[in-house]
Amino acid sequence: MEFIMSILIGALFSVGTYLILSRSLLRIVLGTAILSHGVHLLLMTMAGLKRGAAPLLGEEAGAYTDPLPQALILTSIVISFGVTAFFFVLAYRAYQELRTDDMELLRGDDDE
Amino acid sequence: MSFMHLAVAAPFAYAAIVPLLHRSFPRVHTGWFVLPLPVALFAYWLSRFAVVRSGVGEEARLSWIPSLGIDLSFHLDGLSLLFVLLITGIGGLVTLYSIFYLSKTKERIGRFYVYLLLFMGAMLGVVLSDNLIALYAFWELTSLSSFLLIAFWHQRERSRYGALKSMMITVLGGFAMLAGFVLLYIMTGTYSVREMIPQVGALASQPLFFWAMALVLVGAFAKSAQFPFHIWLPDAMEAPTPVSAYLHSATMVKAGLYLVARLTPLFGGTSEWFWLVSAFGLATLFWGSFQAVKQTDLKAILAFSTISQLGLIMCLLGLGSAALAFEGNVSDVYVLAMTAAVFHLVNHATFKGALFMVAGIVDHETGTRDIRKLGGLAAIMPITFTFAVVGAGSMAGLPPFNGFLSKEMFFTGVLNASRMNFFSMEAWGALFPIVAWTASVFTFVYSAVFVFKTFLGKAKPEQLPTKPHEAPLGLLLPPAALVSLVVAFGLFPDIASYYLIEPALASIYPSLLAPGDDFHVHISFWHGWTAELFMTIGVVAVGSLLFWQLRRWLGVYGRLPRQWSLNALYDGALEGLERGSARLTNAYMTGSVRHYLLYIFTFLIAVVGYALYRTGAFGAIDPGYPGYAPICIYEAMLVTATLLATLSVPFARSRMTMIILVGAVGYMVVLFFVLFRAPDLALTQMIIETVSVALFLLCFYHLPKLRKETTSRRFKLTNAVVSVGVGAIVAIAALAASGTNGFESIADYYLEESYHLGGGKNVVNVILVDFRGFDTLLEIMVLGIASLGIYAMIKLRAPRQVDRKGDSSNES
Numbered sequence: 001m002e003f004i005m006s007i008l009i010g011a012l013f014s015v016g017t018y019l020i021l022s023r024s025l026l027r028i029v030l031g032t033a034i035l036s037h038g039v040h041l042l043l044m045t046m047a048g049l050k051r052g053a054a055p056l057l058g059e060e061a062g063a064y065t066d067p068l069p070q071a072l073i074l075t076s077i078v079i080s081f082g083v084t085a086f087f088f089v090l091a092y093r094a095y096q097e098l099r100t101d102d103m104e105l106l107r108g109d110d111d112e
Numbered sequence: 113m114s115f116m117h118l119a120v121a122a123p124f125a126y127a128a129i130v131p132l133l134h135r136s137f138p139r140v141h142t143g144w145f146v147l148p149l150p151v152a153l154f155a156y157w158l159s160r161f162a163v164v165r166s167g168v169g170e171e172a173r174l175s176w177i178p179s180l181g182i183d184l185s186f187h188l189d190g191l192s193l194l195f196v197l198l199i200t201g202i203g204g205l206v207t208l209y210s211i212f213y214l215s216k217t218k219e220r221i222g223r224f225y226v227y228l229l230l231f232m233g234a235m236l237g238v239v240l241s242d243n244l245i246a247l248y249a250f251w252e253l254t255s256l257s258s259f260l261l262i263a264f265w266h267q268r269e270r271s272r273y274g275a276l277k278s279m280m281i282t283v284l285g286g287f288a289m290l291a292g293f294v295l296l297y298i299m300t301g302t303y304s305v306r307e308m309i310p311q312v313g314a315l316a317s318q319p320l321f322f323w324a325m326a327l328v329l330v331g332a333f334a335k336s337a338q339f340p341f342h343i344w345l346p347d348a349m350e351a352p353t354p355v356s357a358y359l360h361s362a363t364m365v366k367a368g369l370y371l372v373a374r375l376t377p378l379f380g381g382t383s384e385w386f387w388l389v390s391a392f393g394l395a396t397l398f399w400g401s402f403q404a405v406k407q408t409d410l411k412a413i414l415a416f417s418t419i420s421q422l423g424l425i426m427c428l429l430g431l432g433s434a435a436l437a438f439e440g441n442v443s444d445v446y447v448l449a450m451t452a453a454v455f456h457l458v459n460h461a462t463f464k465g466a467l468f469m470v471a472g473i474v475d476h477e478t479g480t481r482d483i484r485k486l487g488g489l490a491a492i493m494p495i496t497f498t499f500a501v502v503g504a505g506s507m508a509g510l511p512p513f514n515g516f517l518s519k520e521m522f523f524t525g526v527l528n529a530s531r532m533n534f535f536s537m538e539a540w541g542a543l544f545p546i547v548a549w550t551a552s553v554f555t556f557v558y559s560a561v562f563v564f565k566t567f568l569g570k571a572k573p574e575q576l577p578t579k580p581h582e583a584p585l586g587l588l589l590p591p592a593a594l595v596s597l598v599v600a601f602g603l604f605p606d607i608a609s610y611y612l613i614e615p616a617l618a619s620i621y622p623s624l625l626a627p628g629d630d631f632h633v634h635i636s637f638w639h640g641w642t643a644e645l646f647m648t649i650g651v652v653a654v655g656s657l658l659f660w661q662l663r664r665w666l667g668v669y670g671r672l673p674r675q676w677s678l679n680a681l682y683d684g685a686l687e688g689l690e691r692g693s694a695r696l697t698n699a700y701m702t703g704s705v706r707h708y709l710l711y712i713f714t715f716l717i718a719v720v721g722y723a724l725y726r727t728g729a730f731g732a733i734d735p736g737y738p739g740y741a742p743i744c745i746y747e748a749m750l751v752t753a754t755l756l757a758t759l760s761v762p763f764a765r766s767r768m769t770m771i772i773l774v775g776a777v778g779y780m781v782v783l784f785f786v787l788f789r790a791p792d793l794a795l796t797q798m799i800i801e802t803v804s805v806a807l808f809l810l811c812f813y814h815l816p817k818l819r820k821e822t823t824s825r826r827f828k829l830t831n832a833v834v835s836v837g838v839g840a841i842v843a844i845a846a847l848a849a850s851g852t853n854g855f856e857s858i859a860d861y862y863l864e865e866s867y868h869l870g871g872g873k874n875v876v877n878v879i880l881v882d883f884r885g886f887d888t889l890l891e892i893m894v895l896g897i898a899s900l901g902i903y904a905m906i907k908l909r910a911p912r913q914v915d916r917k918g919d920s921s922n923e924s
Contacts, residue, residue, distance in 0.1 A: 001740055001741035001742065001743050001747065002737075002740045002741065002847075002850045003735050003737075003740055003847065004743065004748070004751050005751070006843045006846040006847045006850070007755075007843055008751050008754055008755055008758075009842060009843060009846060010839040010840060010842055010843025010844075010846075011755055011758050011759060011839060012758055012777075012839075013835075013838050013839040013842045013843075014835045014836050014838060014839030014840075015758050015759065015761055015762060015835070015839075016835075017713060017834065017835035017838045017839065018762050018831055018832065018835035019761065019762065020709060021706055021709055021710065021713075021831040021834065021835065022706075022831070023706070026767060026770075026808075026812075027770070029808075030761070030770060030771065030774050030808075033774055033778070033804065034758065034761065034774060034777060037777055037778060037781050038842070040781065040793075040797075041781060041784060042842070042846060044784070044785075044788055044790070045846065045850065046846065046849060046850060047857070048739075048741070048850075048857075049741045049788055051741075052789070053789060054789040054790065054791050055789075055863065055874070055875035055876055056791070056873055056874055056875070057863075057866060057867055057873035057874075057875065058873045064859075064863050064875070065788065065789045065790070066857055066859040067859060067862050067863065067866075067875040067876045067879055068857070068858070068859055068862065068879065070790045070792065070793055070876045071876050071879040071880050071884060071887075073790075073793055074792060074793055074796055074876065074880060075880070075887050075888065075891050077793070077796055077797060077800055078796070078800075078891050078894070078895060079891055079894050079895075081800045081803070081804065081895075082894050082895045082897075082898035082899075083894075083898065084804060085804075085807060085898055085899075085902060086898045086901050086902055088807060088808070088811055089811075089902045089905055089906065090905060091811075092811050093905050093906070103704070103705050103706060104704060104706070106705075107703040107704065
C-alpha cells in the first residue's frame with residue numbers, strides 16, 4: 001500500500017510543482033493546495049498505514065494507528081488553509097490593483 | 113601601559129580634541145596646536161637612543177585579546193627607532209610646513225590635522241608592534257587615513273579617483289599580508305615576530321613557508337609601490353603637498369620596506385626571498401626611473417622617482433638578505449648591501465621630503481606645477497632653488513650629498529651580487545649592475561629635468577597664474593632642515609651610521625651578532641679609483657648627454673608606454689569586473705518568479721538526488737517489502753481515481769474545471785483519511801476542502817474580467833521536466849525511507865497515557881490540546897493573523913499617490 005501511495009504522492013508533487021511554475025496566479029494557488037495534499041498524505045504514509053484501529057481508546061482494539069502524525073497533519077491542514085486563504089485574497093487584491101494575474105508581468109519597479 | 117604605549121596613543125587622543133581646538137580658537141591656525149606633539153614625541157624617541165644603542169631595546173606589553181594570542185606588545189629596537197624618528201621628525205616638519213601651506217580660512221584644516229594625526233599614530237603603531245595582528249590593524253589604519261588624506265579635496269574628481277585607487281591596491285595587499293601572517297601563525301603558533309625568530313630553523317622546511325612569504329610580500333609590495341602595484345602612487349599626488357611629502361615619500365611607502373626588513377630574519381637566507389625581493393626591487397627601480405623622465409608635472413616626477421628609489425632600497429634589502437645564508441666573513445659583503453639599504457632609506461626620506469616641499473613651494477608661489485610653463489625661477493626664488501639643487505643632486509647621486517654615498521654603496525652591492533655563485537646568480541647576476549646603472553642614468557636625467565626645467569632657462573611669467581616671488585620663511589624652514597640633513601649625512605656619514613644604521617642592522621641580523629657586539633659601519637667618502645666610481649662618472653657623462661639630447665629621444669615614450677600601461681590594465685580590470693558582475697547578475701536575476709522557482713527546484717532535485725545516490729537509497733527501494741500494508745481492490749480504485757484527477761488538473765481547459773478537479777482531489781484525500789483510520793483528519797479535511805472550494809469559486813465569481821484560461825496553455829517542456837523530477841525525487845525519498853525501519857515509534861506512550869494523564873480517549877485530540885497544546889496555541893495564532901491580514905488587505909487602501917504612468921510603463 002505504501003508503495004502505490006508513494007507513487008501517488010510523487011504525482012501530487014509533480015502536478016503541484018507544474019502548476020506553481022505557470023504564469024497565472026490562480027493556478028499557482030491551486031498548485032500550493034495540491035502540494036499540501038501531497039505533503040499531508042506523505043506524513044500519513046511515512047508513519048505506516050493500517051496498523052490497527054483508529055486511535056480512539058473506546059474501540060477496545062488490540063492495536064491502534066499512530067496518533068502523532070495525525071495530530072501533526074491536523075495542525076498542518078489548518079495552517080495551510082490559513083495561508084491559502086491569505087494567498088488567495090492577495091492574488092485577488094493584486095488583480096484588482098494591477099489589472100493582471102500574469103506572473104511574467106508582475107515584476108515590480110526598477111527602483112524598488 | 114607603558115610610556116611607549118602612551119606615545120603611540122597620544123596622536124589618536126590628540127586627533128579627538130583637535131576639532132574642539134579648531135572650533136574654540138578659529139583665529140589661530142590649528143596647525144600650531146598640533147605642532148608640539150610630533151616635536152615632543154621626536155624628543156622622547158631621541159632620548160631612547162642610549163637604550164637602543166646598548167642592544168637591549170625596550171619592550172612593553174598591553175593585553176588586547178589574550179585568548180587569541182593578540183596583544184599590543186611594542187618593541188623598540190634599532191629598526192623601529194629609525195622609523196619612529198623619521199615619522200615624528202618629518203611629521204613635525206610637515207606640520208610646520210602645512211601651517212603655511214594650507215590657508216586657515218579656505219581649507220577645512222580641522223579635518224586635515226585629524227587625518228594627519230591618525231596617520232601618525234597608526235604609523236608609529238606599525239613600526240613598534242611586535243604582534244603581527246596588531247601590526248596589521250595599524251597597517252590598515254594607515255591605508256584608511258591615507259585614503260582620507262588623498263581625497264582631502266574631495267570635490268575634485270581626480271582626488272577621489274586617486275584615493276579609491278590607492279585604497280583598493282593597498283587594502284588588497286593588506287589582505288594578502290593578513291593571510292601571510294595567519295600562515296605564519298599556523299606554522300609557529302605565535303603572532304610575535306620575536307618569538308618566531310628562534311623557530312627559523314624548522315620554519316623553512318614547512319610546506320606553507322613559501323606561501324606565507326609570497327603573501328606577505330604582496331602586502332609589502334603593494335604598500336611600498338613596487339612593480340606592478342606602483343600605479344596608485346602617481347595618482348595619490350592629488351593629495352595636498354604636505355601629505356605627499358609625508359606619506360608618499362618619507363613614511364607610509366616605507367612601511368613595506370620596514371616589513372621586509374623586519375621579517376628578513378624569518379625569510380632571509382632563502383633563494384625565494386632573495387629573488388622575489390631583489391628582482392621586483394630592480395624592476396621597480398628601472399621602471400620608475402624610466403617613467404619619471406617623461407612626466408611634465410613636478411609631483412609626478414617625484415612620484416615616479418619615489419617608486420624608483422623604493423625599488424632601489426627593496427633590491428638592496430633582497431641582496432642583503434643573502435647574508436643570512438652564510439656565516440663568517442663571506443656574509444660581510446651582503447651586510448654591506450643591507451647597510452646601503454638602511455642608509456639610502458634615511459637619505460631618501462630627507463631629500464625626497466625636501467623636494468616635495470620645494471615642489472609645493474613652486475606650486476604655491478607660481479600657481480602651477482607644470483614644467484612646460486615653468487622656467488627661470490632661480491633668480492626669483494634663490495633659496496628654493498638652492499634646496500632643489502641639493503635635493504636633486506642627492507637624488508641623482510652626486511657628491512658631496514648623502515645620495516652619492518648610498519648610490520656608491522648600491523653599486524658595490526650589485527657588483528658583489530653579480531659575482532655571487534649561488535641562488536643561480538651565476539646565470540643572471542650580470543643583469544644587476546647593468547639594470548642598476550641604466551636606472552641611475554635615468555635618475556640623473558629626471559633629476560636634471562626637475563631642476564633645469566623649473567629654475568633655469570627662460571622665465572615665462574606670462575604663462576603663470578600668479579606672479580612668482582620667494583616663499584615665506586615658514587615654508588622654507590622645513591625643507592631647510594631636511595636639506596641640511598642631506599648635506600650633514602653627506603659630509604659626516606658616520607653620525608648616521610653610529611646612531612641609526614648600526615642599531616638597525618643589529619635588529620635585521622639578530623643571528624649574525626654575538627651578544628654585546630656591534631656592527632661597525634664605516635662609510636667613507638673616498639674609497640679610491642674603484643669600479644663604483646667609474647660607474648658614477650659614466651652615469652654623469654651619459655646622463656648629461658641624454659639630458660642635452662632630451663628633445664630628440666623623448667618621442668620614444670609616445671610609442672612605448674601606451675600599450676604597456678598598467679593603469680589601462682587596472683581601469684580595464686575594474687570596468688570589466690563591474691560589467692561582468694552586472695551581466696552575471698542580470699543573467700540570472702531576471703525578475704521572473706518562475707525562473708527563481710526553477711532554480712530552487714533544480715537545486716532541490718540535484719542535491720536531494722545526489723544525497724540519495726550517495727547513501728544508496730535507490731537500492732533500498734523494494735516494491736515487495738514485507739512491512740508494507742496489503743492493498744485491497746477498493747483502495748486500488750481510490751488511488752487510481754486520485755491519480756487520474758490529479759494528472760488531469762494541468763490539462764483542464766477552463767478554470768472552473770480546474771477548481772473542481774482540485775476539489776475532487778481534496779475530497780479523495782478525505783477518503784484516504786477515512787481509509788487510514790483518521791476520523792478527525794477526515795472531518796477537518798472535509799470542512800476545509802469545502803470552504804476552500806467555496807472560496808475559490810467565490811473569488812472566481814468576483815473576478816469576471818480575468819483573462820480566461822480557455823486557450824490551450826503553452827506547454828513548457830522545462831516546467832514538465834522539472835516537476836516530474838521533483839515528483840520522482842519525493843517518491844524515491846519516500847520509498848527509500850519507508851523501506852527501512854528506523855527506531856520504534858513513541859506512539860505507544862501516547863496511547864497508554866492518554867487516558868491516565870490526559871483524561872481523554874480520543875488520542876489525537878488529547879495530543880493536540882494536552883500533550884502538545886503549545887502547537888495548537890500557535891496554530892490558532894496563525895489563523896488569527898491570516899484572518900486579520902485578509903481583513904487588512906481588503907479594508908485598508910493606501911491613497912493612490914503612486915505615479916501611475918511609471919507603473920503602466922512597467923506593466924506593458
